[in-house]
Amino acid sequence: MLARAMTNFVIDGSVLEGGGQILRNGVSLSALLSKPITIQKIRNSRKPPGLRNQHRTGLELAARIASASLIGATNDSTEIEFVPGHINISNHYHADSVTAGSTTLLLQIALPLLLFSPKPAPPSTLTLYGGTNATMAPQIDYTKHVFLPFARRHFGIGKFSLDIKKRGYFPKGGGEVHFSVEPLSGPDQKLRNITLLERGKVKWITGIAHSGGLPHAIGQGMIAGAEKQLAIAGYGKKQVSQTSTSVQSPGDDDVTVSIQYVQEPRGLTKGPGSGIVLWAELEGGGMVGGSAVGTKNKPAEKVGQEAASQLIQGLENGGCVDEWLQDQIIILMALAEAH
Template identity: 30%
Template sequence: MDGFKPQKLVKLDGRVGEGGGQLVRIAVSLAALTGTPLRIDHVRGNRGDGKRGGGLKAQHASCVRYLADATAAEVTGCYVGSKSIEFKPTTTLANLVNRNIRIKAESAASILLVFQSMLPFLLFCGDDSGSPITATIQGGTNVRFSLSFEYFDQVLAPALERFGVKIDRKLDSRGWSLGATNVGSATFRFVPLTPGQTLKAPVWPVERGEITEIDITILVPADTIEAFKKALVFRIDQVLPGVGTNYHLVEDSRHRTRIYTLLVAHTSTGLRFGCDWLYDRKATGKTPDDIATEVAEKVVAKLDAEVQKGGLVDEYLQDQLVVFQALAEGSSSIPGNSEALSSEGNQVDRTDEPFGDGSQHTTTARWVTSQLLPHTKWIDKGRICKGAGWKAL
């Protein structure tokens, strides 16, 4: 799609589907990209008044401010806690001046969620000379309810390469939301599409294949590392016997409450399935062996459940790829379970509410992209996406 710019204000309700921060991130990024005026009411309205609360969080406000600056957008409601936001871009993205971006998110807000919000927009900000864009973001790399740097590095970034998007990434320093708040930094560098180019539909395997090996990432206090190694390997051998393991990263987290583990299963067809846990339970009265066993049982069970679903992607990766499928040129199919994988339906999906197979995050992401990229077509409960073929201007 070349130069499509809807003039009608798009209104979204943050109480629809998994209407959390993901809705804000996708919607504002696509509004900036397409020049679409946008209003979101009841921001994160399904979060209630509990600890996760409602309204914009720090990472959402950070990405909205950047996208507003990049498009000279008229914005109202861009502050932490805001329950509604209006975003009206007034310039195109054809001539992005600043290609060395620096963002400091508030506190330990998630670096990866900020970058995810910016990426669909920045991918189409190329120039004729192929100048790279570098984004250095300060905030948290391991944050509750958020993508970790390790998952991005080991699962999401390799998946994006199937779309032709290669991102160099570097962890400058780690930032945690647990323990004493610690602000970290990460740097991302990539070459955006040149004018006239489109994202290519991903070449995705049609079969999952066999699990060939599992990469293990352990970020825990130094004196618990050996307990975690023993517990994870033991549990993997119990649940997935015969599968080899590899310690991809083992690191001292330097705090008793900072406990993070990621398992990445590799398949014979080149797919990756990731499952992780940033430990969020009380550790009082528990030995290192107790906690290691608890973590091992949970992450291995989660990984096994993803494998048993028989799809081609884990549920976290599936929802993060939706926006790229919607923007790409051509058809793509990345089903999350065996039922969708074997389906032969061809009915065009209704897009007036979240739809299709997958988690609520996935169905909501499809709905949001459909509102802002109406030339995208989803077929057979989201199994097939015929992308808009958006072109860099």
């Protein structure tokens, strides 16, 4: 067990799902509250447990932003100590998971630290390298089109931009993402509280199918699979164009579905890959998403079907957000002003 001061708050990383989110939220809150923590049994429910490359890289990024002392952050470690210092706003930071480790997980741990400033300050910027579209983390398109717009709309986070310079697919990674966010400044600038209880009807469904180093037919296959699954769920007949698909739901309450295909320029990605992200906008202000990543020997149509099935299941669950968005906004809810 790591040596630690008596004032350290000890967090059991095996609580609930025992994954990486408790690690990211714990470290972010530690930095914001200036409270040293020790996290034990990290990723206790995963096989193998302990830190992977992207978790270690995320901890190192948070430590740089928060001028923190970080002990025990090595691959496979199941315990770390994080002693925060002064948070440095309006700087440029970069982090590289080296592998195909998720850039979205790096952003998750850094973002809360960059949201606040005691006085007006320029945006903070991040350059993140690694995987952009992986199976065990939100795809970068989900972060760009679901999480960040939702956080801006409901919690009032500062102006942001996210630019996907290069996609990184498993197993080679090599993706590059540029992100900037303007901090809320002054003692009265806080995240808004949120009350989202009524889902309302689906306004529209949008999506992005993407591929790199693969034939154009892969993207069209993912779109075809998604639209077929949506039609089975009752969203109506399809109308296909070269770059997108429209689906009209029968009856008075038409739901437009538009899926765009983005093909990465030849030679830009380190290795081939593909994926699709879909999201539904709800009348009550909520958002529900679904996604899937292409893998070797899996037909493109099946990838699209999986993403659509995930979206449909999320809508059928009846919530205002999907389980992944819920997971990511918990820390924003904790930081928001009280009612």
